[in-house]
Amino acid sequence: MLGYIIQRVIQSGFVMLAMSALVFLGVYAIGNPIDVLISPDATQDIREATIRHYGLDQPLWRQYLAFLGRLLQGDLGRSFVLNIPVLHLVLSRLPATLELALTSVLIGAFIGIPLGIYAGYRPESPVSKTIMAVSVLGFSVPTFWVGLILILTFAVNLDWLPAGDRGPTIEIFGVGWSFLTWDGLRFLLLPALNLSLFKLAMLIRLSRAGTREIMLTDTVKFARAAGLTDFTILRRHVLRLISIPLVTVFGLEFGSTLAFAVVTETIFSWPGVGKLIIDSITSLDRPVMVGYLILVAFLFVTINLVVDLTYAVLDPRLRRGRRV
Amino acid sequence: MAQFWREYRENWIATLALAVVLLIVAAALAAPLITPQDPYDLANLNLRDARRPPGFVGSGGYVHWLGTDAQGRDLFSAILYGLRISLQMGVAAGTVAFGIGTSLGIMAANIGGKIEQGIMRLVDLQLSFPAILLALVLVAMLGQGRVPLIIALVTAQYAYFARTAYGAATAERQKDYIEAVRATPLPGRSIVLRHLLPNCMPPLIVVGTVQIANAISLEATLSFLGLGLPPTEPSLGMLIANGFQYMMSGRTWISVYPGIALILLIVAINIVGDQLRDQFNPRLRR
Amino acid sequence: MTKALLQVRDLRTHFETRAGTIKAVDGISFTLERGEILGLVGESGSGKSVTGFSLIGLLDPPGRIAGGSVMFQGQELVGRSQAEMRKLRGKRIAMIFQDPAATLNPVLTIGQQMAMAVQAHGGTGQGAALALAERSLARVGIPDAAIRLNAYPHEFSGGMRQRVAIAIALLHEPELIIADEPTTALDVSIQAQILAEMKTLAQESGTALIWISHDLAIVSSLADRVIVLYLGRIVEFGPVSDVLRAPLHPYTRGLLDSLPAMADPGQKLRQIPGSTPSPLHMTPGCPFAPRCAHAADLCRSEPPAVGDQHHGAFCHHPLPAPA
Numbered sequence: 018m019l020g021y022i023i024q025r026v027i028q029s030g031f032v033m034l035a036m037s038a039l040v041f042l043g044v045y046a047i048g049n050p051i052d053v054l055i056s057p058d059a060t061q062d063i064r065e066a067t068i069r070h071y072g073l074d075q076p077l078w079r080q081y082l083a084f085l086g087r088l089l090q091g092d093l094g095r096s097f098v099l100n101i102p103v104l105h106l107v108l109s110r111l112p113a114t115l116e117l118a119l120t121s122v123l124i125g126a127f128i129g130i131p132l133g134i135y136a137g138y139r140p141e142s143p144v145s146k147t148i149m150a151v152s153v154l155g156f157s158v159p160t161f162w163v164g165l166i167l168i169l170t171f172a173v174n175l176d177w178l179p180a181g182d183r184g185p186t187i188e189i190f191g192v193g194w195s196f197l198t199w200d201g202l203r204f205l206l207l208p209a210l211n212l213s214l215f216k217l218a219m220l221i222r223l224s225r226a227g228t229r230e231i232m233l234t235d236t237v238k239f240a241r242a243a244g245l246t247d248f249t250i251l252r253r254h255v256l257r258l259i260s261i262p263l264v265t266v267f268g269l270e271f272g273s274t275l276a277f278a279v280v281t282e283t284i285f286s287w288p289g290v291g292k293l294i295i296d297s298i299t300s301l302d303r304p305v306m307v308g309y310l311i312l313v314a315f316l317f318v319t320i321n322l323v324v325d326l327t328y329a330v331l332d333p334r335l336r337r338g339r340r341v
Numbered sequence: 342m343a344q345f346w347r348e349y350r351e352n353w354i355a356t357l358a359l360a361v362v363l364l365i366v367a368a369a370l371a372a373p374l375i376t377p378q379d380p381y382d383l384a385n386l387n388l389r390d391a392r393r394p395p396g397f398v399g400s401g402g403y404v405h406w407l408g409t410d411a412q413g414r415d416l417f418s419a420i421l422y423g424l425r426i427s428l429q430m431g432v433a434a435g436t437v438a439f440g441i442g443t444s445l446g447i448m449a450a451n452i453g454g455k456i457e458q459g460i461m462r463l464v465d466l467q468l469s470f471p472a473i474l475l476a477l478v479l480v481a482m483l484g485q486g487r488v489p490l491i492i493a494l495v496t497a498q499y500a501y502f503a504r505t506a507y508g509a510a511t512a513e514r515q516k517d518y519i520e521a522v523r524a525t526p527l528p529g530r531s532i533v534l535r536h537l538l539p540n541c542m543p544p545l546i547v548v549g550t551v552q553i554a555n556a557i558s559l560e561a562t563l564s565f566l567g568l569g570l571p572p573t574e575p576s577l578g579m580l581i582a583n584g585f586q587y588m589m590s591g592r593t594w595i596s597v598y599p600g601i602a603l604i605l606l607i608v609a610i611n612i613v614g615d616q617l618r619d620q621f622n623p624r625l626r627r
Numbered sequence: 628m629t630k631a632l633l634q635v636r637d638l639r640t641h642f643e644t645r646a647g648t649i650k651a652v653d654g655i656s657f658t659l660e661r662g663e664i665l666g667l668v669g670e671s672g673s674g675k676s677v678t679g680f681s682l683i684g685l686l687d688p689p690g691r692i693a694g695g696s697v698m699f700q701g702q703e704l705v706g707r708s709q710a711e712m713r714k715l716r717g718k719r720i721a722m723i724f725q726d727p728a729a730t731l732n733p734v735l736t737i738g739q740q741m742a743m744a745v746q747a748h749g750g751t752g753q754g755a756a757l758a759l760a761e762r763s764l765a766r767v768g769i770p771d772a773a774i775r776l777n778a779y780p781h782e783f784s785g786g787m788r789q790r791v792a793i794a795i796a797l798l799h800e801p802e803l804i805i806a807d808e809p810t811t812a813l814d815v816s817i818q819a820q821i822l823a824e825m826k827t828l829a830q831e832s833g834t835a836l837i838w839i840s841h842d843l844a845i846v847s848s849l850a851d852r853v854i855v856l857y858l859g860r861i862v863e864f865g866p867v868s869d870v871l872r873a874p875l876h877p878y879t880r881g882l883l884d885s886l887p888a889m890a891d892p893g894q895k896l897r898q899i900p901g902s903t904p905s906p907l908h909m910t911p912g913c914p915f916a917p918r919c920a921h922a923a924d925l926c927r928s929e930p931p932a933v934g935d936q937h938h939g940a941f942c943h944h945p946l947p948a949p950a
Contacts (some may be wrong), residue, residue: 032466067409088932117683157611161565162600165581169588169597233687241685243744243795253743269468276471280562283583289920295566298481306481313474332734333779 021329029322036314040082040307087309103308107290111312114289116194117281118274119215120205122267129217130263133224134251135194142227148221155218160277163209164284171207208285212277216270224325227259268324272317348620350436355616361609365602369428372421394594395555408594411583414575416594420602423577426570427606431557434494438556439549441495442502447501450510464503472497476559486575490528490569494556505548509541529586543621561603577603630701632661632835633682638695638705640674640681651690651858653675661802664829664836665699666846668882669856670755672903675839678856679805682837683722686713688878700802718748721796725808727788731780737791738763744795763794768824786817793825800832807839822849843882847871855879856912858903865938875940878915915941 092104096314099106136145155163194201231237232255240250277289286292296307355591368375382411394408407416416615435581449460514537533617533627563569564578584595636793639936640652652674659665669675680686682697684704686739697704698718704712711818717723724730732740741760746753751759757776764772780788789809796804806825810818826849829836840846846867851868855863855878864874874880883901901918916926 038599074625150466153615154608157554157558158604159562161562162581162604165585165588165596165600169593191391213797235726235729237726238685238733239724239792241723242716244713244747245743246713246747249743249747252736254732258732273471276474277472277478280566283566294477299567310478317470
């Protein structure tokens with residue numbers, strides 16, 4: 018088991034390396050690398066000084082190594098627009114996005130999985146058919162459109178909830194979290210709901226498909242023959258069995274959630290990392306783009322690692338078995 | 342084939358969805374013929390007609406059935422042309438992704454060894470990377486316009502086809518009839534084209550349908566964020582984005598109508614894809 | 628005379644499909660005494676498994692019991708609600724299936740699954756449940772039962788897994804165990820072991836056993852009485868030795884003749900001519916008539932039972948006793 022963990026960690030390290038190389042190539046090789054470092058309206062002298070400073074006249078591999086070196090020290094450059102180190106900028110906005118993403122994942126899981134299991138347990142009931150029909154919508158409708166509708170309904174027409182921005186925060190460990198304030202929750206609800214819909218739909222469909230298949234297996238028949246109630250069967254057999262594919266999706270979807278946060282944050286003016294990347298693309302603030310990409314790559318690799326390890330915990334067949 | 346149709350028609354929702362898709366495609370193709378205005382021709386636009394509600398009679402002398410947008414475009418025309426773009430992008434990206442992905446997947450399954458592992462590793466990695474981020478990054482790097490957009494969409498989507506093709510090809514290769522065919526002196530390429538490929542088609546068609554819907558959705562999202570086509574060729578996403586700021590003041594039609602058109606298209610395609618998947622799946626049949 | 632444990636009268640189970648109604652079980656009647664071992668023999672499609680499911684109330688839709696009565700210890704089972712049947716299942720009537728790899732959940736330990744089966748009836752604590760599980764495992768011959776409780780199904784061999792399933796069935800000391808081809812998926816050597824052990828277990832605990840199988844040979848070594856099914860109807864019934872020695876029904880004769888053990892080396896295996904017809908297109912009268920060498924016009928109408936209560940067949944032309 019330990020060997021497996023170490024092996025996966027090393028693999029993740031390699032992937033991280035590969036991704037950093039890709040980002041490097043993407044930004045430094047395509048397009049003018051100097052544009053990443055200084056704003057386009059700098060004078061010629063400053064340009065040349067910067068070129069020499071960053072060694073842009075050096076061969077590419079040397080530049081890459083220098084890039085890596087800076088990376089490991091946490092130096093991702095400075096934002097053109099705001100002139101703060103990129104790392105600080107990104108980290109300062111991260112809590113808002115994490116808050117949003119985690120809330121939406123929780124909504125998705127605690128509502129989606131039970132609904133999906135029910136739909137798989139009684140697939141012919143009208144409730145199930147309604148659930149599935151609605152899930153198709155959640156699945157196919159683009160996130161930005163849902164956000165629009167949510168704002169239209171709740172903020173404009175009904176005026177129950179605010180239409181944008183983040184609520185007041187309470188500090189823990191020097192980081193502000195808005196879900197801890199009542200008002201903060203009001204601001205959090207709509208964007209989190211918006212973000213969660215895609216995941217909700219996906220979890221409903223997956224849970225349903227898994228439950229349907231499992232309910233027809235001999236395992237369930239045998240459990241029924243032993244006199245177990247259907248509720249116990251759903252709770253202990255089905256849930257455990259579908260958790261394996263669900264976790265995979267969960268892990269992958271968390272990354273996807275972070276990505277879609279880009280759209281939600283834009284619509285709801287939520288001051289997170291997603292909004293940051295859009296703003297930086299439109300304002301051509303390339304160091305921020307690079308910083309964001311590296312961060313995302315890192316998060317991805319970590320998430321994949323965690324998913325793999327959770328897999329091993331959930332499916333005992335993956336651990337080394339003793340033959341009886 | 343006829344049996345397939347008969348079963349399909351049993352699900353009236355799916356049949357309706359298919360009708361909607363065909364209707365939209367027909368309307369989009371006929372757009373130059375049925376719209377009163379060419380929304381791309383800036384000379385046509387009159388700012389005095391801007392932001393007018395549905396039913397307004399504009400300076401061109403015709404009724405704006407769905408109102409006008411902030412530039413004075415007739416929304417009905419803009420929507421139809423926008424649908425055109427959505428369909429073009431979606432189908433183009435979907436087809437190219439289909440071609441590349443399927444080839445890669447089948448190649449990996451056939452050649453095996455390190456190449457197989459290498460390709461599938463790449464595909465897996467890519468699958469875990471959300472399409473939207475990838476597209477964002479590529480558009481940011483390559484700039485705006487149709488070609489970069491298609492490249493971005495294809496890159497985001499080929500992996501699904503590759504993985505599906507790989508899975509199907511691997512399963513098929515293990516079946517006896519492939520062994521039998523390989524025993525004949527047919528060249529490898531022929532085996533792939535005439536035996537392997539046709540049998541991998543069902544899941545690929547399902548993936549293809551869904552991916553076209555995804556491509557349309559992705560393109561709309563990118564346009565919404567301002568990263569799609571230039572503002573002179575408004576796709577549905579851009580129309581929606583442009584109208585966003587007017588929502589609070591009650592001029593909701595500018596965003597809502599293009600939105601409805603988009604949703605109809607995407608949901609209809611997804612329903613059709615769903616139905617296809619259910620019909621192709623042997624395990625769910627009683 | 629003690630009342631019979633199980634009395635089945637004219638049981639009918641139908642499946643409503645798109646293509647029509649399939650009469651999987653078409654009027655079966657038999658009795659089972661306490662502690663008796665009954666073999667239910669037939670080919671695929673004979674309705675033997677469906678009979679088992681009907682008795683324990685585990686029919687999947689589109690199947691349903693269309694008529695008849697099943698009296699278990701004097702109480703009618705047909706028409707009972709699922710909630711009531713659940714209380715019986717596992718406690719008074721248990722069932723074992725064919726493939727233990729499919730019946731045991733791969734992601735839960737044996738102990739967990741057994742404890743769930745114990746706790747399904749009555750509020751036993753976790754500790755007591757596991758202790759009971761351990762005793763049951765020991766009873767079916769699994770060594771180091773205490774350690775094995777923490778093992779997962781994939782860590783057991785096929786034969787061991789089936790023993791675990793049997794142990795689960797025995798947990799609440801049921802009066803009746805229905806075994807649906809439990810040895811078919813196992814190696815031949817293990818088969819014999821399990822058969823012998825089951826016989827001993829049944830006799831020790833006084834549990835009645837219905838053994839469903841397509842293999843007459845297996846049934847002959849285990850059962851007291853045997854019922855032969857064809858297309859959802861009983862064609863012959865009787866004590867095992869009698870039926871094997873002097874079969875009355877041509878179908879039974881055909882089954883016996885086609886056993887490899889019955890054939891001489893070098894001789895072609897004898898088969899029953901024709902193949903099992905689709906249950907959708909049943910001819911009136913004797914279901915075996917289309918394939919029977921002795922069939923006459925009379926056989927196209929309902930054949931009466933011939934023979935005594937002990938050993939009889941539903942046939943107009945029962946075979947004569949061997950010389």
